[in-house]
Amino acid sequence: MKTLNKPLNNIQMSEIQKTKCLIIGSGPAGYTAAIYAARADMSPVLYQGMQPGGQLTTTNEVENFPGYPEGITGPDMMVQLEAQAKRFETDVRFGFINKVDFSGDVHKCWADDGTEIHADTVIISTGASAKYLGLESEQKYLKMGGGVSACAVCDGFFYRGQETIIVGAGDSACEEAHYLSKLCSKVTMLVRRDEFRASRIMAERVKNTDNIEILFNTDTIEVLGDGQGVTGALVKNNKTGEEKTVNATGFFVAIGHKPNTDIFKGQINLDETGYIEYEQAGTSKTNVAGVFVAGDAADKTYRQAITAAGTGCMAALDAERYLAAKGH
Numbered sequence: 124m125k126t127l128n129k130p131l132n133n134i135q136m137s138e139i140q141k142t143k144c145l146i147i148g149s150g151p152a153g154y155t156a157a158i159y160a161a162r163a164d165m166s167p168v169l170y171q172g173m174q175p176g177g178q179l180t181t182t183n184e185v186e187n188f189p190g191y192p193e194g195i196t197g198p199d200m201m202v203q204l205e206a207q208a209k210r211f212e213t214d215v216r217f218g219f220i221n222k223v224d225f226s227g228d229v230h231k232c233w234a235d236d237g238t239e240i241h242a243d244t245v246i247i248s249t250g251a252s253a254k255y256l257g258l259e260s261e262q263k264y265l266k267m268g269g270g271v272s273a274c275a276v277c278d279g280f281f282y283r284g285q286e287t288i289i290v291g292a293g294d295s296a297c298e299e300a301h302y303l304s305k306l307c308s309k310v311t312m313l314v315r316r317d318e319f320r321a322s323r324i325m326a327e328r329v330k331n332t333d334n335i336e337i338l339f340n341t342d343t344i345e346v347l348g349d350g351q352g353v354t355g356a357l358v359k360n361n362k363t364g365e366e367k368t369v370n371a372t373g374f375f376v377a378i379g380h381k382p383n384t385d386i387f388k389g390q391i392n393l394d395e396t397g398y399i400e401y402e403q404a405g406t407s408k409t410n411v412a413g414v415f416v417a418g419d420a421a422d423k424t425y426r427q428a429i430t431a432a433g434t435g436c437m438a439a440l441d442a443e444r445y446l447a448a449k450g451h
């Protein structure tokens with residue numbers, strides 16, 4: 124059902140639309156939720172957001188998603204997921220949700236074009252954004268798929284037997300450094316301060332790994348390359364001012380992620396770092412009845428396409444059961 128508000132003077136005409144299921148986000152979580160919701164006759168509406176296809180559109184090869192024995196590029200995979208969601212008549216829209224009000228029984232959401240949506244269920248799959256250093260050279264090799272990555276589990280395999288650098292000092296950085304150490308001949312870890320932020324046990328594990336060299340008090344000045352790919356990094360000791368080159372073919376950034384959840388602040392429970400909290404472990408339920416979460420927006424542990432897709436499936440099934448229980 125669709126109702127149109129009357130236009131007020133020069134103010135843009137806004138629409139109110141009703142849907143059984145609104146999906147916010149078009150990564151693996153959102154499209155998988157759409158496939159399940161559409162096949163359950165929920166006629167889902169999906170907003171793609173500023174990055175249609177999500178994080179995987181920023182990477183070249185995806186070799187660890189089941190079903191692609193030869194691997195597939197991230198953008199190609201997301202085109203296929205979108206096509207599969209559309210095959211079952213998901214209403215896929217280019218645009219983003221910029222405001223929500225979950226205080227009532229009907230969940231109100233507003234899109235950037237002024238459309239007001241009243242949704243019986245909402246599936247949040249807005250993902251997270253990896254943080255980068257912001258160096259021009261880093262962004263250049265990141266965009267060309269030339270050896271800069273924010274995901275060791277995803278891309279470490281491509282650097283087997285090679286030397287790599289990892290930047291970061293927290294638990295994730297230590298875990299990723301350790302992961303890389305099992306694949307790479309040498310891992311150089313660049314830590315800005317004179318100590319780790321990671322827990323002692325994680326820091327000790329890294330310190331006790333023979334092929335990990337830790338450079339404390341070290342900043343990255345520039346990612347070095349030959350125009351095709353990374354060859355190393357120019358680094359500087361921020362205490363002594365000494366600069367040197369570290370050789371590597373892979374440059375990994377592990378300085379954290381920012382979940383894309385700002386619009387949900389004050390509407391659902393978030394943890395202190397902005398990740399959406401599950402109300403009930405083993406489900407996709409948030410603390411608001413009828414609002415579910417899938418993928419990296421709630422996952423600071425696994426952060427993989429397959430886990431995002433898996434939780435997308437869970438969210439659609441939970442939404443369908445919620446509607447059934449309400450007699451829809």
Ligand SMILES: Cc1cc2nc3c(=O)[nH]c(=O)nc-3n(C[C@H](O)[C@H](O)[C@H](O)COP(=O)(O)OP(=O)(O)OC[C@H]3O[C@@H](n4cnc5c(N)ncnc54)[C@H](O)[C@@H]3O)c2cc1C
Nearest residue numbers: 148149150152172174177178220250277418419426427428
């Ligand atoms: C460089 C890189 C390489 C990677 N390689 C691999 C790999 O090889 N294998 C693997 O399994 N994983 C890989 N990952 C991790 C994987 O990409 C993520 O785990 C996965 O994409 C998370 O899926 P998601 O659906 O939760 O969110 P995302 O993919 O982050 O998608 C979020 C979506 O939400 C949308 N959105 C955000 N805010 C709004 C809003 N307000 N309104 C509407 N839409 C919104 C965005 O536009 C986007 O479409 C990689 C990640 C990176 C960064």
